[in-house]
Amino acid sequence: MIKKINLLIVVVLFFSVQQGISQEWLVPADKQNVKNPLEYNLENVKKGKEIFMRECKSCHGEPGKNNALALTPAPPDVASTTMQKNSEGAMFYKITTGKGIMPSFKATLSEDERWLLVNYFMNFNPKKSPVLVVAPPVKATLSAQVDADKKLVTVFAEFKNKKGEEEKLTETPVNICIERAFGNLPVGQVITNENGAADFKIPNNLIGDEEGFVTFVVSLGEGFEAKKVVLDKAKVGTPKETPKLIRKGVIWSTNDNIPMWMLLSYLGAIGGAWITIGYVVFQIMRIKGMSKG
Amino acid sequence: MNKIESPEESRKLLNKIVFDLTRSIVKKDELTRFWFFILIMFSAVGLWGWGIQIDKGLGVTGMRDYVSWGMYIANFVFFVAVSLIGFLISSTLHLLNISWSKPISRVAEQVAIAGVALAGIIIVNDMGHPDRLLNVFIHGRFASPIVWDVSVVMTYLTISVLLFYLPLIPDLAILRDRMGDEVPKWKMKIYSILALGWNGNAKQYKTIYHAMRVLMILIIPVGLSIHTVTSWLFAATLRAGWDSTIMGPYFVAGAFVAGSAAVVMLMYAYRLRYGLKEYFEDIHFDQMGKLLVFVSLLYLYFNVNEFLVPGYKMKAAEGVHLLNIFVGRYALMFWSVQILGLILPIILMLFRFFRKPLPLTVISVVVLIGAWFKRYIIVIPTLEHPFLPIQNVPAEFHHYSPTGIEIMITLFSFTAALLIITILAKLFPVITIWEYAEEKGIDKKYFSEQPKS
Numbered sequence: 223m224i225k226k227i228n229l230l231i232v233v234v235l236f237f238s239v240q241q242g243i244s245q246e247w248l249v250p251a252d253k254q255n256v257k258n259p260l261e262y263n264l265e266n267v268k269k270g271k272e273i274f275m276r277e278c279k280s281c282h283g284e285p286g287k288n289n290a291l292a293l294t295p296a297p298p299d300v301a302s303t304t305m306q307k308n309s310e311g312a313m314f315y316k317i318t319t320g321k322g323i324m325p326s327f328k329a330t331l332s333e334d335e336r337w338l339l340v341n342y343f344m345n346f347n348p349k350k351s352p353v354l355v356v357a358p359p360v361k362a363t364l365s366a367q368v369d370a371d372k373k374l375v376t377v378f379a380e381f382k383n384k385k386g387e388e389e390k391l392t393e394t395p396v397n398i399c400i401e402r403a404f405g406n407l408p409v410g411q412v413i414t415n416e417n418g419a420a421d422f423k424i425p426n427n428l429i430g431d432e433e434g435f436v437t438f439v440v441s442l443g444e445g446f447e448a449k450k451v452v453l454d455k456a457k458v459g460t461p462k463e464t465p466k467l468i469r470k471g472v473i474w475s476t477n478d479n480i481p482m483w484m485l486l487s488y489l490g491a492i493g494g495a496w497i498t499i500g501y502v503v504f505q506i507m508r509i510k511g512m513s514k515g
Numbered sequence: 516m517n518k519i520e521s522p523e524e525s526r527k528l529l530n531k532i533v534f535d536l537t538r539s540i541v542k543k544d545e546l547t548r549f550w551f552f553i554l555i556m557f558s559a560v561g562l563w564g565w566g567i568q569i570d571k572g573l574g575v576t577g578m579r580d581y582v583s584w585g586m587y588i589a590n591f592v593f594f595v596a597v598s599l600i601g602f603l604i605s606s607t608l609h610l611l612n613i614s615w616s617k618p619i620s621r622v623a624e625q626v627a628i629a630g631v632a633l634a635g636i637i638i639v640n641d642m643g644h645p646d647r648l649l650n651v652f653i654h655g656r657f658a659s660p661i662v663w664d665v666s667v668v669m670t671y672l673t674i675s676v677l678l679f680y681l682p683l684i685p686d687l688a689i690l691r692d693r694m695g696d697e698v699p700k701w702k703m704k705i706y707s708i709l710a711l712g713w714n715g716n717a718k719q720y721k722t723i724y725h726a727m728r729v730l731m732i733l734i735i736p737v738g739l740s741i742h743t744v745t746s747w748l749f750a751a752t753l754r755a756g757w758d759s760t761i762m763g764p765y766f767v768a769g770a771f772v773a774g775s776a777a778v779v780m781l782m783y784a785y786r787l788r789y790g791l792k793e794y795f796e797d798i799h800f801d802q803m804g805k806l807l808v809f810v811s812l813l814y815l816y817f818n819v820n821e822f823l824v825p826g827y828k829m830k831a832a833e834g835v836h837l838l839n840i841f842v843g844r845y846a847l848m849f850w851s852v853q854i855l856g857l858i859l860p861i862i863l864m865l866f867r868f869f870r871k872p873l874p875l876t877v878i879s880v881v882v883l884i885g886a887w888f889k890r891y892i893i894v895i896p897t898l899e900h901p902f903l904p905i906q907n908v909p910a911e912f913h914h915y916s917p918t919g920i921e922i923m924i925t926l927f928s929f930t931a932a933l934l935i936i937t938i939l940a941k942l943f944p945v946i947t948i949w950e951y952a953e954e955k956g957i958d959k960k961y962f963s964e965q966p967k968s
Contacts, residue, residue, distance in 0.1 A: 473658060474751070480658045488657050488666075491740075495670050498733045502677055505726040506711070509684065512719050513712035 247321055249312040256311035260337045262344055267354045270342025273335055274300070277327070285346050293323055301346040313340045362391055362448040366440040368424075368456040375422040375438055375453070379414050381446070390418030394442065398422045401437040401452075430459025519956040526964070529957050533693055536944040536951070539789040540690075541697050547941075554934045561927020564920045565640060573643040575920045581905055582898040582915035587641040589890040590925050593773065594634040594932070595668070595745050596766070596886065600774025601627025601675050602738030606731040615802045617954060618794055618946045619778060622785070624679040625945075626777050629935040631672045631741070633928045638665075640924050660747040663740075671734075671741045678730050679939075680709075681723060685949040688713035689962055702942065715963040742766045749893070755836040756897035759825075765817040771810035772857075773886035776879035779803050781936065783876040785945050794946055797872060804870030807882070811861045818853065836900050844914070845896050848888055856885015 260266050274282075278300075283289035286301040298304040308316070317336050320326030327336060345352045362381040369376065375398060379391035394414050399406035409428070412420035430436040435455040442448045468475045473484060519525050568575050578585045605620035605627075639645045655662040687710035694703065713719060743763035750762035759765070779800065786795040825833045826841070840849045860878045863869040869878060895915050905913055917925075949962055 475656075475658050477656055477658075480656070485657050488663065491736075492666050492670065495674075495733060495737055498729060499670070499673055499677065502681075502726045502730055502733075505722050505729075506677075506681070506684075509713065509719050509722055510711040512716065512722065513714045 247316060249308075249315045253315040254309055254311050256314060258310045258314075258337055258340055260334070260341055262341055262350065262353070264353045266338055266341040267345045270338040270340070270345075271354065273331065273339055274342050277331065278339070295322070297324070300343055305343065306347050310340050310344070313343055357445065359445055359447040362442055362446045363388075364396070364440060364442055364448045364451050366438070366451040366453060368438060368453050368458060370456055370458050373424040373426070373458055375424060375440065377412060377414065377420045377422065377440055379418050379420075379442065379448075390414075390416070392416050392418055394446075396420055397441050397443060399439040399441070400428070401439055406439050424458050428459045429462050430457075432462050432464055433457070434459045434461040518958070522961070525957045525961050528955060529952055529961050532952050532955070532957075533689060533948060535791065535794065536946050536948050537690065537694065538791075539785070539940050539945055540694075540702070540942065542789065550937065551934075554930045554937065557930040558927050558934060561923050561925075561930065564923035565927070568640075568920055568924065569645065575918060577916050577918045577921060579912040579915070580908065581901055581912055582895060584641075584894050584898060585915055586891070586917040586921045586925055587637055589894040590887075590928055591634050591637040591641070592745060592766075592890040592894065593887050594630045594637060594928065595742055596630075596770035596773045596890070597777050597883075598627045598630025598634065598671070598675070598774070599738055599742050599767065599770035600778055601630075601678070602734045603771055603774065604778065605678060606734045606738070610728075610731055614954065615799055617950055619782065619799060619803070621679070621682070621943075621945055621947055622781050623774070623778050624675060625936050625939050626774060626781060627675040628672070628679055628939070629932040630774075630777075631668060631675060632935060633932045635668055635672065636931070637928055638668075640928075660744055660751050663744045664748060667737065667741045667744050671737050674730060674734050674737055678727070678734060681727050681730065682947045682950065683943055684709070684711060684713050684723060685715065685720075685962060686944055686947060688715065689948055690944075692963065705942070715959060720959065739767060742770050749897075753902075754897050755830075755832040755900060755902075756840075756893075759821060761817060761820055765814075765821055768810060768814040768817050769886065769889065772807070772814045773883060775803060775807045775810055776882040776886065779807065779875055779879040780883065783872055783879075785940070786872065789945070791946070794951070795872075800872045800875050801867070801870045804864050804875045807875075807879070808861055808864045811857060811864075811882075815857055815861065818857070832900065832902055836897060839896050839900065840892060844899075845892055849892055852885045852889045852892065856882055856889065 281291045281293065281297045282300060283291070283297075285299065288299050288302075290297045290299060305313075314336055316324070317331070317339060318326065318328050320328075331339070342354075344350050345354050360381050362379055364377070364379050366375055366377045368374070377396050377398075379394060379396065380388050381391045383389045392414055395411050396414060397408060398410045398412065399408050401407075409425070410422055412422045414420045424436075428436060434457055436457075436459040437455055438451075438453040440451040440453070466479070468479070470479050471481070473481060475481075519528065576585060576587075601623050604616050604623035608616035609620060639648060642648065651662065651665055655665070687706045690698075691703065691706040691710045694706070743766065746762040746766035749757035750759055752758065782795045782799065782803070785791055822837070826837050829837065839845060860882050863878060864875070868874060899914060949959075952962070953959065
């Protein structure tokens with residue numbers, strides 16, 4: 223009887239522990255109330271965002287967008303109540319220790335960096351006023367052209383101001399990329415001057431396609447809503463070398479470097495056979511003519 | 516070959532020969548209809564399976580990443596092999612003036628045409644995208660054995676058709692002149708067109724002998740190429756079991772075995788069905804039996820070379836492959852094929868009794884079945900053992916077994932080949948009448964005479 227009760231206790235304990243693992247992430251009371259040593263201000267929130275984008279976004283997604291990875295248990299969105307009901311101390315504890323598929327960041331991030339992350343999370347806390355506000359994107363127009371002789375990409379940017387007038391976009395970074403087989407490769411960034419213009423000096427060693435053509439993609443960074451400018455095939459790069467994968471002299475090869483004797487043998491054999499067939503067909507046709515004679 | 520002097524006797528004998536040899540054309544009974552019905556039904560089922568395969572893709576077959584050549588390619592090699600007999604009997608033996616082979620040459624040509632035509636179709640069966648067939652010709656590499664194979668298969672088919680047609684022309688004239696109401700009008704029209712206005716003058720005979728001779732010589736290199744190139748599809752790779760220098764002659768010898776067996780079966784069928792006992796005589800079966808023994812011994816010799824030499828060395832990859840077929844997964848199939856399909860027939864056919872028509876036909880059936888499975892053993896086990904380990908793939912990728920649809924399409928190839936042979940036998944005499952009559956001593960001048968009716 224006692225044995226049975228013992229077994230029952232073990233089973234109940236086992237299941238309760240299981241339940242605890244899958245649902246509740248308990249934080250020790252002393253860790254719960256630890257105060258954040260860093261001040262909640264714009265600078266610290268920005269730093270926290272930077273760390274978040276680097277270390278956390280791949281699983282948790284972007285705050286408020288509910289685009290976390292489909293894992294079990296699901297990584298909560300930073301702006302959600304699941305996240306925000308945690309105290310600052312609890313957040314710090316969970317980042318530090320990790321649990322299940324959530325890794326521990328004790329070794330990866332310094333204590334300060336972990337607190338900076340908590341600072342960033344506070345930006346989405348309903349009890350606090352956000353210090354980092356993302357402004358709606360500014361509508362802008364971008365134009366660009368390539369000067370192949372001077373090896374320059376010239377960029378010009380404008381935006382619509384609040385009155386709805388076109389205004390030059392100054393002191394703004396513009397990204398220069400080139401199109402490659404599997405995506406756009408960033409090659410540089412230029413800042414527009416007081417006229418909204420900027421020049422990108424094309425490096426001399428830039429590799430283009432087989433004939434040296436390069437396709438530039440010019441775009442504005444975050445915070446702007448502007449169409450990318452694609453400058454199709456400018457002859458400003460050095461031609462890409464395409465090594466012949468099959469060395470010459472190999473018998474099995476493409477038609478481009480087939481050994482001449484092989485081509486002639488093939489064509490000679492097949493041609494000879496078909497010429498003979500043609501001769502026989504001609505003889506057959508002659509038979510008909512012979513019946514009249 | 517004594518010349519019959521009396522015109523009366525000549526005419527009488529010729530009439531009898533024509534009557535006997537056109538029986539296959541005239542005969543039209545329930546069994547004929549039933550035979551056509553069976554063949555067309557099975558072919559239609561196979562075509563339906565092919566439709567499914569084209570619709571759903573090659574995933575409906577058992578072929579996967581590793582074993583990407585399955586039953587179709589084995590079947591292709593088998594049909595190419597069977598077709599090679601046309602070149603041996605109707606060209607080589609003919610050129611050597613071996614007279615017993617003459618009545619058989621048209622049977623051999625029938626087998627050749629059906630075999631090589633189906634070989635071409637089977638390759639298309641094996642394509643996931645048959646609509647891209649033309650790309651082989653547009654973008655094919657001239658250095659690829661696949662392009663050579665396609666070229667040579669088409670050449671051989673053309674030559675086989677011509678070699679079937681040329682000796683047929685005088686026969687067609689005989690049919691045109693002598694057949695009457697017992698043959699439907701459309702058939703008579705075909706004879707009349709294909710006879711090319713043949714009236715049997717000396718110039719015409721000279722031309723036809725000349726053209727036949729040219730073709731018989733041409734078919735020797737082409738016939739040897741067709742199966743040698745087919746063997747190179749395998750031998751030009753580094754795969755264990757295929758990487759062999761004797762693959763060409765090994766395939767050619769094996770082809771003669773399969774083809775001779777097929778010809779014996781067909782001879783027996785004609786002899787029984789069309790009452791041609793006096794034409795496919797016991798001596799023809801006896802000689803075919805001797806030919807079969809000879810080519811089988813040749814094939815056995817190549818088999819010993821093909822398996823003993825690498826088996827003696829047991830190189831790493833080769834050893835895995837050989838153990839697999841000697842004592843592994845394919846052991847039963849391999850030893851059955853070698854013993855029942857090769858060694859036992861050789862021993863039996865050394866005795867005169869087993870070269871009689873019925874025993875020889877039974878042996879030929881076994882040999883032909885063995886020949887089919889031999890191709891299966893040549894193609895599939897090698898692919899199950901790539902040089903790099905098979906990893907991280909579903910279990911079904913490791914081994915190949917054909918699916919129902921593959922078997923349906925393979926059955927189609929057999930029924931379609933039989934359909935071609937049946938149609939040829941129903942349209943044209945199965946033995947060359949004029950050659951046969953001449954052999955019996957009847958002068959050519961009687962061929963073009965109209966019979967007195």
